[in-house]
Amino acid sequence: MTIPIKEIEQQLKTITSPDDPTIALWRKDARKGVIRLLESFDKKIKKQESLHNKFMKMSLFEKEARDKNITLIAGVDEVGRGPLAGPVVSAAVILPQDFYLPGLDDSKKLSDANKTKLYEEILYNAVSVGIGFSGAEEIDRVNIYQAAKLSMTRAVEDLSVKPEMLLIDAMALELPISQQSIIKGDEKSISIAAASVIAKVTRDRYMKELSIIYPDYKFEKNAGYGTREHLDGLASFGPCKEHRKTFAPVRLSVNE
Known part of the structure; x- marks a missing residue:
């Protein structure tokens, strides 16, 4: 008996x-x-295998730590160094040992829909999530590098569970916790990638809220980055409180 194609599907x-x-x-x-x-079907299976293999590869730093009986591992990452406005936002995420979320990756490589889906999964499954902010005024006062460090430190301090070890994206923090700095860590560690997603979605949502207060700069579309619409708004209305006055395009508009 021949099975109908719809039934096979x-x-x-x-x-x-x-x-x-x-x-x-x-x-x-x-x-x-x-x-x-x-x-x-074969393409779907191949994609699933690829995502599985990538996830396992990105779990190696965590596995090495757990082989040393370290279980509370926090991935730490920040977003928002480059924008002309808004805060730099960091997240610290402690994942459970059995965490499995194929498709998790550096937030810059993900679509908005995927980021949102992963964000919800991470929040639901994580042992603990911490968030840290450093606003425009602080960025201008201490510089963006130091502000990023401050936001990362605040994210770690915001965790409800104290981590035994930190995996950090290309940074070292002045905290009394064992830590490992990993270049391009959001591509190499699931914990850092999870922090990247949490930080990115948190910041994007914050910028959308700011766009209601400051509609002239289209923050809901550009998240504070120097797009043409943003620069046009800056030229027409000057900087607002959320602009980083030490960043070149903003600084120039202040001095005009």
């Missing part, structure tokens, strides 16, 4: 292994519709 949605014996039977089916369905 529905059954494929429930199959997760390419070694399922049903798949082998369907591969003998010469109908073009079945062939296309199996090609799509």
Whole structure:
């Protein structure tokens, strides 16, 4: 008896292994519709395997720490060094040992929809999440590098559970906690990638709130970065309280 293609399509949605014996039977089916369905299935499986392998590779720093009986590992990352307005925001995230979220990556590589989905999953599953801010006035006073360090320190201090170790994206913090600085850590560590996602979504939402107070700069679209719309607003209305006065385009508009 020939199985209708629609039924095969529905059954494929429930199959997760390419070694399922049903798949082998369907591969003998010469109908073009079945062939296309199996090609799509193979692509999906290949993508899932790729995401799994990437996740496992990004778990190596955490595994090394746990092999040393360190279980409370906080990933720390910041976002917002480059914008002309708004705060630099950091997050510290402690993930449980059995955490598994394929697709987790550096927030810069993710779509808005994926960031939001991952953000919710991380918040739901994390042992603890801490957030730290450093605003425009502080950035102007101490410089962006020091402000980033301050926001990261505040994120760690905001954790409800004290970490035994920090994995930090290209930074060292003046805290009495064992730590490892990792260049491009948001691409190499699941804990840092999780912190990257939390920090990015938190900051984007904060900038959308600021756009209600300061609608002339389109913060809801540019998150404070120097887009044409933002620069046009800066030229027309001058800087607001949230602008970083020491950053070149803003500084120039202040001095005009």
